[in-house]
Amino acid sequence: MTTNPEHGDSTRQWLRGLDVFAGPLREFDPEQAPADPVPLFLSWLSDAVADGVRDPHAMTLSTVDAAGDPDSRVLILKNVDASGWQFAGHASSPKGRHLAGHPRAALTFYWPVHGRQIRVRGEVTPGSAEDNAADFLGRSATARAESLTARQSRHLTDTAERDQALKESLARVDTDPSLVDPAWTLYTLVPAEVEFWQAARSRIHTRLRYERVAGGWERFRLWS
Ligand SMILES: Cc1cc2nc3c(=O)[nH]c(=O)nc-3n(C[C@H](O)[C@H](O)[C@H](O)COP(=O)(O)O)c2cc1C
Numbered sequence: 001m002t003t004n005p006e007h008g009d010s011t012r013q014w015l016r017g018l019d020v021f022a023g024p025l026r027e028f029d030p031e032q033a034p035a036d037p038v039p040l041f042l043s044w045l046s047d048a049v050a051d052g053v054r055d056p057h058a059m060t061l062s063t064v065d066a067a068g069d070p071d072s073r074v075l076i077l078k079n080v081d082a083s084g085w086q087f088a089g090h091a092s093s094p095k096g097r098h099l100a101g102h103p104r105a106a107l108t109f110y111w112p113v114h115g116r117q118i119r120v121r122g123e124v125t126p127g128s129a130e131d132n133a134a135d136f137l138g139r140s141a142t143a144r145a146e147s148l149t150a151r152q153s154r155h156l157t158d159t160a161e162r163d164q165a166l167k168e169s170l171a172r173v174d175t176d177p178s179l180v181d182p183a184w185t186l187y188t189l190v191p192a193e194v195e196f197w198q199a200a201r202s203r204i205h206t207r208l209r210y211e212r213v214a215g216g217w218e219r220f221r222l223w224s
Contacts, residue, residue, distance in 0.1 A: 028196065030196075084188040107189060
């Protein structure tokens with residue numbers, strides 16, 4: 001049996017003893033929910049920001065690869081509006097390749113202090129060259145240089161080679177601040193479903209899912 005060296009317990013018992021939904025949790029009345037999920041999302045995000053939740057705009061992006069195997073990683077939310085939820089990444093990265101082959105994804109937000117989770121699923125569309133460039137140019141010089149090395153997630157066998165490649169990319173960015181990596185992509189996830197999940201200490205959690213229908217949204221309460 002695996003034991004946690006810090007606690008001397010079995011890992012299973014140690015995990016079971018950890019608290020979850022310690023709060024202070026928020027209230028959620030689905031009867032008061034708006035007809036569109038975007039304002040509700042922004043309201044929950046604003047609550048997280050107001051209460052000092054760290055990295056409140058960090059979210060898990062889930063994709064599937066060519067074999068149908070799932071993969072997930074954390075990304076920063078770039079924008080949300082009527083068109084959908086936006087995030088950015090390199091088209092040649094694994095997530096970029098997954099999205100090129102199967103342009104559908106899921107996003108998961110979790111704000112632990114409030115006991116709130118939001119799940120968004122739908123089709124993903126790449127941005128226009130203009131939108132991609134604007135997002136790229138809004139990034140720091142180091143981030144732009146890193147992107148230009150175009151090797152994200154490959155095996156790193158030689159850190160000196162990495163440092164040299166970064167140095168050369170930084171020099172290119174310094175020389176030409178308007179240089180754009182054509183593979184940098186601002187993706188929009190166009191939501192087909194958005195689910196709001198509010199934890200309760202009673203463990204009778206509240207769930208509300210918006211499902212897109214012609215011309216708008218339908219709302220459904222879900223069993224927890
Ligand atoms: C808080 C946080 C924010 C991140 N934001 C981004 C992002 O906006 N874009 C990005 O490509 N990677 C971001 N990353 C790195 C990704 O999690 C991931 O390591 C990288 O994109 C490679 O993923 P892939 O191999 O699945 O393509 C972030 C990581 C963390 C922990």
